[in-house]
Amino acid sequence: MSLFDVAVIGGGIAGAAAALTVAAAGRSVLVIGPQGEAGDRPGEFLSPAANALLAELGLAERIAAGPHRVANATYAAWAAPVLAQRNAITHTEGPGRVLDRRAFERSLTAAVTDAGIPRLGILLAGAERDGALWRLTLDDGTERAARFLIDVSGRAAVVARRFVRRRRADRLVAACDFLAQKTDDVEPTPATLIEAAAEGWWYATLLPDRRMGLAFFSDPDRLPRGLSRDPARWRTMLAETEWTARWLDSAGYRIDGAPRLASAGTTWLERAAGEGWAAAGDAAAAFDPLSSHGLTSALWGGRRAGQGALATLDGDPGPLERYAATLDEAVRQFLSQRRAVYGEVRRFADRPFWNRRH
C-alpha cells in the first residue's frame, strides 16, 4: 500500500490550496476526490481579499488570465427599499472578480497537475486511524496510507464530522438558476444586485459568459413546496420583486426552467483540527453566501491547514493549533456581523425569515 505524507480529501478550492502548499515544501501529497462537478455551480464572487492568497499560492497570473470579469458595481436594496450603489473600483486589495466558476476550478486543477501532484478522481469511502497513520479506503476498494489527513470535502466533512460536532446557525437554502439572454439588442450592465424580500433575499449577477446568475436565499419552510419542479412558481416569485425583475426583464433575461436547490447555511466544526488531521474550507466552516467569502476562506483555510500539516510532520503542533483558534474566532466574528447585517432590514421584521436572524 503506498504511503503519503499528506492525503487531501476533496479536490475543490480548499483542496487545491492545501495540496499546492504541501507539495511546494517537498512533502508527498495525494489528492482524493472527483474532478469538478457536473453542471453549473453557484458561487462566483471572489472577494478582493483573495488576491494576496492567490499570489501566495502562485495562482495570481493564471486567474488574471482567465475569462473572469472585474466586479465593479454592486447595487443593493437592503436596509431601505431603494437601490444604493457600492462602487469597488478603488479597492486597495485589488479588484474583486465575478468568476467563470468552472474555469476557475479548472485553473486550480491544472495548477495541481502541473505541480506533479497525484490525484485519484474517486470518493473516499473510509478512513481509519492505524497507530500514527491513516488507512484510507477508496470507493473502488483499494487502500492508501497517509501520515496526515486534510478534510476538504466541502459541507459533507466526511472525516472530520466523525471526530467533532458540526454546529449550525441556520438552515439557509438557495434556489439557483442560470439564465440565458434572449436578445442581442441590449448590452447588459456588468453588475450585481441584491434585494431583500419578505421571505428572504435575491441575488443576481452578470456572469462573464453573459448569462445571469440568479438565486433566492430563504429557509426551507419559507420556500414554496415543490419549487425545484415548478418553473411557473419560480417566474411568479421573480416577478414579485421590486428591482431584480425589472433589471432582468429590461436586459432580456427570462426564466426557462425550475431552480436547483443548494444548502447555503452557516455551519462549522467545533474544532477544525485534531490528532493527525485538519479540516478546511466548507468542511471546517461554511458561511452564509451573503458574506461572499466562502471561496476566499477556502483558499485561506486550505493554505493554513497545509502549513499546519507540514509543521506537525516536523514535530511542531503550534501552527495547526493557531489555525484552529483563528478559524474559531473568525466564525464568532462572522456570526455577530451576520446578525448586524440582517438586523439592518427592519421592514420585514415580522416575517419569520428575518425574525429568526434578528
Ligand SMILES: Cc1cc2nc3c(=O)[nH]c(=O)nc-3n(C[C@H](O)[C@H](O)[C@H](O)COP(=O)(O)OP(=O)(O)OC[C@H]3O[C@@H](n4cnc5c(N)ncnc54)[C@H](O)[C@@H]3O)c2cc1C
Ligand atoms: C448558493 C451559493 C452561493 C455562493 N456564492 C458564493 C460567492 O459568491 N462567493 C464566495 O466566495 N463563496 C460563495 N459560496 C460559497 C463557496 O461556493 C464555497 O465556500 C466553496 O465552494 C468552498 O470550497 P471547498 O473547497 O471548501 O468545498 P467544495 O468546493 O464543496 O469542494 C469539496 C470537494 O470535496 C469533494 N468530496 C465530497 N465528498 C468526498 C469524498 N467522500 N471523497 C472525496 N472527495 C469528496 C467534492 O466532490 C468536492 O469536489 C456560495 C455557496 C452557495 C451554496
